[in-house]
Amino acid sequence: MSKKTLVIAAAAMVIVSGAAQARDQIRIVGSSTVYPFSTTVAEQFGKTTPFKTPIVESTGSGGGLKLFCAGIGDRHPDISNASRRIKASEVARCAKNGIDDIVEVKVGYDGIVIANSRKAERFKLTLKDIFLALAKDVPAGEGKLQPNPYTTWKQVNAALPATRIEVLGPPPTSGTRDAFVELAMEGGCKSFPWIKALKKADKGSYKALCHAIREDGAYIEAGENDNLIVQKLDANPRALGIFGYSFLDQNTDKVQGSTIGGEAPTFENIADGRYPVSRPLFFYVKKAHIDTIPGIREYMAEFASEKAWGRDGYLADKGLIPMSDAERADWNAKVSALVNLTM
Amino acid sequence: MEARLKNRHRAERRFRLFGGLAIFTSLIFLGALFAIIIQTGAGAFKQTRIALDMHLSPADFNAGQAVEGDWLERADYQAMIKRALRQAFPELRSRREKRSLYRMVSSGAAFQLRKKLRGDPGLIGTDFRIWVLASDDADMVFKGAVPRDAPVAHRRLDDRQMSVLEALEDTGRLRSQFNWTFFSAGDSREPELAGIAGAALGSLFSVLVCLALAFPLGVMTAVYLEEFAPKNRWTGFIEVNISNLAAVPSIVFGLLGLAMFLNIFGLPRSAPLVGGMVLALMTLPTIIIASRAAIKSVPPSVREAAFALGASPVQAVFHHILPLAMPGVLTGTIIGTAQALGETAPLLMIGMVAFVVDLPTNILDPATALPVQVFLWADSPERAFQERTAAAILVLLVFTCLMNLTAALLRKKYELKW
Numbered sequence: 031m032s033k034k035t036l037v038i039a040a041a042a043m044v045i046v047s048g049a050a051q052a053r054d055q056i057r058i059v060g061s062s063t064v065y066p067f068s069t070t071v072a073e074q075f076g077k078t079t080p081f082k083t084p085i086v087e088s089t090g091s092g093g094g095l096k097l098f099c100a101g102i103g104d105r106h107p108d109i110s111n112a113s114r115r116i117k118a119s120e121v122a123r124c125a126k127n128g129i130d131d132i133v134e135v136k137v138g139y140d141g142i143v144i145a146n147s148r149k150a151e152r153f154k155l156t157l158k159d160i161f162l163a164l165a166k167d168v169p170a171g172e173g174k175l176q177p178n179p180y181t182t183w184k185q186v187n188a189a190l191p192a193t194r195i196e197v198l199g200p201p202p203t204s205g206t207r208d209a210f211v212e213l214a215m216e217g218g219c220k221s222f223p224w225i226k227a228l229k230k231a232d233k234g235s236y237k238a239l240c241h242a243i244r245e246d247g248a249y250i251e252a253g254e255n256d257n258l259i260v261q262k263l264d265a266n267p268r269a270l271g272i273f274g275y276s277f278l279d280q281n282t283d284k285v286q287g288s289t290i291g292g293e294a295p296t297f298e299n300i301a302d303g304r305y306p307v308s309r310p311l312f313f314y315v316k317k318a319h320i321d322t323i324p325g326i327r328e329y330m331a332e333f334a335s336e337k338a339w340g341r342d343g344y345l346a347d348k349g350l351i352p353m354s355d356a357e358r359a360d361w362n363a364k365v366s367a368l369v370n371l372t373m
Numbered sequence: 374m375e376a377r378l379k380n381r382h383r384a385e386r387r388f389r390l391f392g393g394l395a396i397f398t399s400l401i402f403l404g405a406l407f408a409i410i411i412q413t414g415a416g417a418f419k420q421t422r423i424a425l426d427m428h429l430s431p432a433d434f435n436a437g438q439a440v441e442g443d444w445l446e447r448a449d450y451q452a453m454i455k456r457a458l459r460q461a462f463p464e465l466r467s468r469r470e471k472r473s474l475y476r477m478v479s480s481g482a483a484f485q486l487r488k489k490l491r492g493d494p495g496l497i498g499t500d501f502r503i504w505v506l507a508s509d510d511a512d513m514v515f516k517g518a519v520p521r522d523a524p525v526a527h528r529r530l531d532d533r534q535m536s537v538l539e540a541l542e543d544t545g546r547l548r549s550q551f552n553w554t555f556f557s558a559g560d561s562r563e564p565e566l567a568g569i570a571g572a573a574l575g576s577l578f579s580v581l582v583c584l585a586l587a588f589p590l591g592v593m594t595a596v597y598l599e600e601f602a603p604k605n606r607w608t609g610f611i612e613v614n615i616s617n618l619a620a621v622p623s624i625v626f627g628l629l630g631l632a633m634f635l636n637i638f639g640l641p642r643s644a645p646l647v648g649g650m651v652l653a654l655m656t657l658p659t660i661i662i663a664s665r666a667a668i669k670s671v672p673p674s675v676r677e678a679a680f681a682l683g684a685s686p687v688q689a690v691f692h693h694i695l696p697l698a699m700p701g702v703l704t705g706t707i708i709g710t711a712q713a714l715g716e717t718a719p720l721l722m723i724g725m726v727a728f729v730v731d732l733p734t735n736i737l738d739p740a741t742a743l744p745v746q747v748f749l750w751a752d753s754p755e756r757a758f759q760e761r762t763a764a765a766i767l768v769l770l771v772f773t774c775l776m777n778l779t780a781a782l783l784r785k786k787y788e789l790k791w
Contacts, residue, residue, distance in 0.1 A: 055739070057642070066754065069728040070562040076730055077484065085643060085739045086728035088749070105639065148527070255752055257759070280754040283519060283527040342472065344480070348562070349754060 053104045056084035056325055060094025060111030062254065063140055063205055063274060064311050067350050068111050074344070075332045081325035084109075091205045098314060099124035108319040108326055112312045113140065113205035118373055131317035134371040135330065136361050138339055139351040141275035141300035141308040142210050143287040144197075147267040151191060153183075153288035157306060160290070161218025162186045163195050164249050166242035169222050178244045198252040198259050199272035206256075209309040210272055214290075216240045217306060260285055275300060275308075276349025300351045301341075308351065317368060334358075334365040410770075414763030420552035420565060421507040421515045423478055423541060425457040427486070429497050445491055450483035454505065461546075462537060473534050477541075479506035481566045504548070509564040509757035511538060515547060518756065529756075555764065559730045560746065564757035567750070569765050571732050575645050575725070575740030576714060576772075582649025582736055583656055583713050588706055590653075591660030592695075595702075598661075599668045600690050619658035626654045627719030635723060642724035643739035651723060652713040659712065663705020667698040700787035707780040711773050717744045743769045 058068055065088040076083025089097065091112040098110035099120060116134070124132065144160070146153060162168055162178075163186045170176040183190035200207040219240035220226045229236045243249050252259050256273040263271045264284045271285070275295060278287050287295035290306055299305040313333070320326045332338060339345050341352050352358065434448045458474050459465070465474050482505035489503055490496060510529040513519045515538065519528055530538070541547040558568030594615075602608045630651035634640045640647050671694050679689035695702075720726060726745050733740035741749070743765065750762040 062752070065728070066562065072728065073562050073730055083730040087643070087724055087726060088728075088752075105635075105642070256754070257751060274754075276754040280529070280756055282529070283523050347476075 052322075054324055055082040056109065056323060056329055057107040058084050058086045058109040058111065058313075059089045059097050059107045060087075060109075060313070061091040061113040061205055061311070062088045063091075063113040064111035064137070064313065066276065066348055067137065067311070067345050068313065070345060070348050071329070071333045071338055074338070075325070075329050079325065079328055079332075081328065084325075084329060086111075095120045095314070096123075098316065099127055099129060101127045102129060102316065102318045106316075108316055108323050109329075110314045112314065113309065114208060115310070115312060116314060116371070121371070121373060129316055129318065132371040133315040133317055133330075133365070133368050135313050135315065135334065135365055136353065136357075137311050137313060137333065137350065138345065138353055139300060139308045140209075140311055140349075141295050141305055141351060142206060142213070142272060143275055143278045143295040143307075144214075144270055144272055144290070145263065145278055145285040145287045145295075146270045147263045148284060148286050150267040152286050153190065153270065154292070155190075155288050156187070156291050157214055157218035158221045159183075159187045159190065159218070160214050161221075161240075164197060164243055165215065165219070165240075166244045167239060169225065172224050175239070178246070178248075181248070193268050195248040196250065196266075196269040197248065197272065198250050198262055198269055200254060201251040204254055206272070206274060210307065211241050211243065213307045213309065215243070274349070275351065279349045297346075297351065301354075311350070314371070317370070320368070330365050334362045410763050410766050413760055414765075414767050415760075416516050416518060417555060417760040417764035418552050419516065419549045420554065421512040421547065421549050422504040423507050423511075424502050424504050424546040424548075425454065425461065425478075425482075426500065426502050427453065427457050427496075428500050429453060429490075431497055434497065445487070445494065448487075450486045454478060454482045454486060462540070465533070465537075470533060473531060474537060476508055477511050477534060477537055479508050479565045480563055481506050481561075504550075506554070506565045507547070509755055510534075512565055513757055514538060515542075515549065518760065555761070559732050560728055560741070560749070561730065562728075564753075564755050564761055567758070567761060569743065569746055569768055571729055572741045572743045572746035572765070573768070574733050575648070575729075575745075576742040578645035578733060578736045578740065579648040579652055579742055580710055580714055582646055583652040584706070584710060586650060586653035587656040587660055587709070591657050591706070592664050592702060594657075595661050595664030595668060596690060596695065599665050600686070600694070615658050615661050619662060622718075623655055623716050624718040624722070626651050627722030629654065630719060631722045641737055641739075643727050643729070643741075644737050645725075645733060645740050645742075646736040647723050648720055648725050648740075648742065649736070651719045652716060655716065655719065656706075656709040656713050659709035660702075660706050663709070664698070664702045667701025667705070668694060670701065671697045700784050703783050704780045707776050707783075711776040711780075714742075714773060714776070715744050715769065717742070717748055720745055743772070 056072075058072070060068075065086060069086045072084040072086055075081065087094075087107075091114055094107075094110040095112060095116060098107050100106050116132075121132070124130075144153070144155065163180060163183065165178055167175040168178050168180070180186050180195060182192050182194055184192040186195070199210065220229070225236065225239065228239075250269075252262065252271070256277040259271040259273050260277055260281050263269055270288070278285060278295060279297075289295075293299050293305045295305050295307075300308045315326065315330060335343075336358075337343050339350065339352055339358065341355075343352065346352055353361065433453060434444050455471075455475055458478065459471065462474055465471055485505050486503060507515065511534070514521060514528070514530055514535070519530075521535065525532055538547070554566060555568045557570050558566060559571030561567040598608060598612065630647060634647045634650055635642060675693050675697065676689050679693045680686075684692065717726065720742055724739075725741055726748065727739065727741055728749070729739050729741050731738070747762055747765045747769065750758045750765060
């Protein structure tokens with residue numbers, strides 16, 4: 031009976047694979063923001079080289095680096111994607127597990143957009159508007175705070191429409207949220223001179239003030255799925271949504287990006303750095319694996335080639351915002367020389 | 374007396390009405406769900422293709438140095454596709470124009486051409502026509518998923534690409550055909566190249582491993598507990614815990630799988646073997662509980678008759694009771710497995726939520742599962758993945774329905790009336 035043989039086979043496998051066989055396929059973990067780009071490169075790499083197509087897992091930046099730093103050997107991933115830079119604590123964790131040599135590769139930028147339905151008027155925001163509309167506490171005069179009293183955009187800035195503040199955004203576990211808080215919220219927060227002064231005096235309370243998002247229902251945590259936010263915006267023209275640029279790029283018939291400080295979230299504006307809310311994307315490679323797992327060097331070269339991450343490369347089609355020519359040349363040199371990460 | 378009788382009749386009718394309404398409401402919800410999924414997913418079973426007239430000369434294949442053997446492998450097919458496109462639209466000259474022209478066809482076109490030539494190298498030097506995959510953006514417009522008359526800022530294809538599309542359509546070089554790729558390919562980042570075969574195989578392997586482990590273990594446990602185990606505090610304790618296990622959230626089994634199977638046993642990540650083992654843990658309580666109920670429902674007279682004819686307890690169980698209980702046992706097993714087929718949470722922990730292009734060939738190859746594929750596609754920005762998500766849900770539903778139908782048929786066929 032085949033069932034019986036299957037049971038025996040399964041049991042035999044358990045025993046045999048205790049002595050792990052050598053892996054011949056690259057394993058990548060990490061950020062869900064880098065996932066679409068990383069998988070595109072992996073697929074091209076698999077089709078155009080004799081190596082197997084790498085396996086890419088979408089675990090989030092933090093989860094990915096945790097797996098990455100767990101140790102050296104077949105059982106641990108070779109590469110981790112991240113939508114933020116690796117933290118000192120993570121480098122220390124890596125070092126504790128014997129991973130001293132890490133190669134850092136910056137791949138490009140991702141813009142974070144605040145968009146609404148095409149059925150409504152386009153919003154013209156500033157970082158200060160965003161902070162005042164979404165912060166938990168807002169300044170009430172020099173050195174004083176009050177719980178956020180604003181309920182409509184008009185109260186925040188007389189030039190904005192008199193609609194209720196209703197923003198759909200990612201939950202705290204998301205890298206998009208981290209970047210949004212750091213770039214948009216903190217950017218608006220710093221526009222108050224006394225808060226900027228506070229940064230030097232008391233970093234803790236500065237962060238607590240600038241990074242706290244209101245919890246009274248004006249900011250709605252809409253989950254990690256950006257497609258869902260786009261659909262909800264389409265159904266509710268009064269709401270705004272926060273998500274990655276690639277989702278705006280793919281849904282231009284449904285949603286429009288608000289301008290921030292007069293700059294629209296377009297490919298050119300994000301690439302030039304004029305649009306203020308964009309973040310760099312990275313991947314990290316374990317140097318000790320480069321010579322034991324076949325293809326890592328070639329995968330890195332594919333990622334760092336002009337046809338992938340260049341201005342007209344296939345990653346740009348997928349929504350990645352490329353680095354400037356000088357920056358790309360610089361990182362490409364670092365990739366071929368396998369330069370170690372320095373914090 | 375009369376009035377009370379009337380009241381009771383009215384209560385009776387009211388209850389029936391409510392019951393009917395409840396069923397009606399759930400049917401409406403179910404119908405709406407199916408309608409939306411089918412409406413969204415139907416497009417994915419069609420794929421737009423573009424005809425290209427090719428003329429390849431032997432010179433295309435020995436650029437650089439003459440290489441023996443794999444010259445068919447190494448040729449620059451992308452360049453040949455681009456040349457054919459340029460020849461079809463000679464009026465597009467500038468770099469920008471050409472670039473937008475190239476984007477009309479899928480990046481998979483070059484591989485289609487390679488496959489065709491490998492099958493028939495005699496085509497080199499002749500004129501032939503090949504139907505290549507259209508890019509997802511062109512596909513969405515041709516299918517009508519994106520309106521054609523939208524202002525240019527609202528769509529992915531610019532005016533030039535729209536006129537190319539119309540020119541192709543007018544000359545009969547654009548057609549829609551059944552999307553075989555969807556059923557034969559693994560995952561891809563290009564919607565037009567993505568398929569569910571990899572995920573379906575991963576699910577199949579996982580479910581087989583799950584069955585192979587959970588079925589014998591579950592049935593043996595049920596037989597022992599029901600027929601042989603002494604009724605004491607210990608067995609009571611075990612029974613309570615089996616019921617508890619049935620109510621544990623599935624992600625917990627994933628964590629257990631990560632800690633036990635991956636970290637202690639050192640089994641490979643993302644393998645259907647581990648997926649199946651984790652799902653088996655989840656399915657076990659369902660099988661045990663269903664099997665025990667089935668065994669309990671076999672009348673004691675059968676057992677006593679067997680004993681009276683001199684059968685040993687083991688003979689009584691295996692020759693008489695278990696065969697009679699089999700329909701119930703199988704129903705429980707199939708329902709438990711159908712449940713396992715739809716799980717994603719435990720698979721996340723053991724690395725089966727991953728981008729896997731190559732089709733798995735055995736239970737140790739990295740793979741994903743059908744519900745995971747649905748999750749990954751639902752999260753992709755490309756518009757064309759939305760219909761593929763719905764289509765994958767349809768396939769998963771068909772699988773689950775088939776399994777449940779088998780359970781119903783088995784029950785019908787072997788059911789005995791006492």
